[in-house]
Amino acid sequence: MAKPILLVENISKQYRLGYVGTRTLAHDANRWWHRIRGKDDPYLTIGSANDRSAKATEEYVWALKNISFEVQEGEVLGIIGKNGAGKSTLLKILSRVTGPTIGSIKSRGRIASLLEVGTGFNPELTGRENIYLNGTILGMTKKEVDAKIDEIIEFSGCEMYIDTPTKRYSSGMTVRLAFAVAAHLEPEILVIDEVLAVGDAEFQKKAIGKMQDISKGQGRTVLFVSHNMASVQTLCTRAIVLKNGEISFNGPVEDAITYYLKDENDSFGENVLEFEKGNHPTKENITLIRASIGKRGHKLTKPIKIDDEIEMFCEVETNDITRNIHVGFQFLDASGNILFMSQTRNANRQDLDFRKPGRLIFKGVIPEKLLNEGEFTINIYVVENTTALIEYMDALKILVAPMSKKIGERLGKSKGVFKTDFPWTVEAKSLNKESN
């Protein structure tokens, strides 16, 4: 049994909230007084959990708490979690930028992060000088840079300007040169933080392509941090899920993603809209009783996947069921753009012919593979003839998850809010000179 290349044992990281001032000095003095008497740090026993949205009640917060895991040589480990879950802090500790408050990390190899591009670039130096400077900062020896300098220059595509100070470069050229250096690093453990992938679209594509290349092709040990579940699923064999600074799941990548999405949707999605008695929105004797949205036939299953049919449901109470009442579900994307309105005007109504109070139940279906993965918000309208009587904003929220993919399929989320699957045909036409 091979020993792990990286062993993380019980690390925690405490941060102070707020400013540095005289109060900090008092704490430092107290801490020092405890230490010289051989006692433990008095502030390690306090501190609240890392929950970004909670109100800050204490001066200390645990950004990470009791993190333990190990990585085998050649393994590609995914690290997933929401913003502020502690991913970046963990990476910082792993790459030795900052130390843990408690615990230890043992490593058998050098760790480098691929996207720390351009660290230490000096604008006064030429491109070539900067390659050496940046390379050695990232842990290469001069010899290693010597061996790769031609390759790096070629990859950067800046050969013409290589002996010009980098302050004369366009910002794009600087990024290209910097990335070229980073891409030719050969550390034993590579940290890839896709969250940090910045730059223009072309550069992002190139950078992410190179990352996938390294992690898949070369059998390198990789820690892969990403928000993109599809690429985590394809690249990684195992993943850990961070939540509020703690590992909430550690296991096979499929299970980790399911766990993460379920967890995220539990806190994010509102599949059902219900009201307490007396709080129902009501106008002109029309009352919105409840509404829901979910996978067809399994209303409460979370998350909804791209290849699920989605059922919309709405119940309205009225004093007269012959009134011309309709409901509309308006879909908005995560940035608040209106995507479409789905209405019941075309519904096949079987109204009763005598006027009496009752409830109208509306059901509609969104076909599978229409909505792309992402978050969607739904506004609900109750309309009589052409007048909107009830407008209920942000009534429902859903998260559409990617469908299960097989390894080797195209990676990543296709852009846009719709996942269209229109029929196309392709025909072959032979070329002959006469018809030219």
Added chain:
Amino acid sequence: MNPQREDAWLYEISSKRKLIDLNFKEIWRYRDLLLMFVKRDIAASYKQTVLGPLWFLIQPLFSSVIYTLVFNNIANISTGIIPSFLFNLSGVIIWGYFNLTLGTTSSTFKANAGIFGKVYFPRIIVPMSKVVSNLVRFGIQCLILTAFYIYYAVYAGAEIAPNYFILLFPFYILLVWIYGLGLGMIISTVTTKYRDISILVGFGMQLLMYLSAVPYPMGELKSKVPEYGWLVDYNPLAQIVEGFRYSLFATENLHFSWMGLGWVTLLGMSLFFIGLILFNRTEKNFIDTV
């Protein structure tokens, strides 16, 4: 994989504190980085200037001229048989090297927070590289000092000549290193969290220069204000400046004793090790507070 390698961790990060936790192997592995930093400092400091490294000379020359005018011609401080200008030049150069080493070392964490926040390398590389790149500057300044020395001794008829005490010259440079690095590292660890000290250092160094026998010989102060003699007697920096001059001129009016050199060296070594320990502790977590 052989069994020996199996057990060997390349490095271990732990929250536990050892008294001194310097990984010399690792520093050695990053030696190329040290060279690159030195190259960068030298190249970048005079790029796009017409006079280039000549600027290293202009500053001490001008300072010496002004000091000679103020302290020797106006205030009538005697420098003995040593020509006043040469006396001041030697003091300005050695003080300048110390000042620069201390200044760059004490701002290590603050000035490099950007790069330290992204990549790990042994932080001590930065002050070490500053010492070396400042040494190059110091070396160039010593050339001009030598030129003036020869001029005064040969053409101007000053009765000065180096004797075997010149062998102490490199030792005084070593003392400048350990004091500059030691004090600088101590200050740097404090300033990461509490910036107050860095404000103090700015004008403090200016005042300290006047207390450290730079524009006058120690004997002058002791004979004119004997009750303040302790200011230079127990000031290791005054001892270094005076001793540095003694190694060059070895004249009667300069104070030198092996005892003095002894305690200055011991104090310097202790400061250096305290600085090293503090620096070592700070480098792990400073990025959280800087």
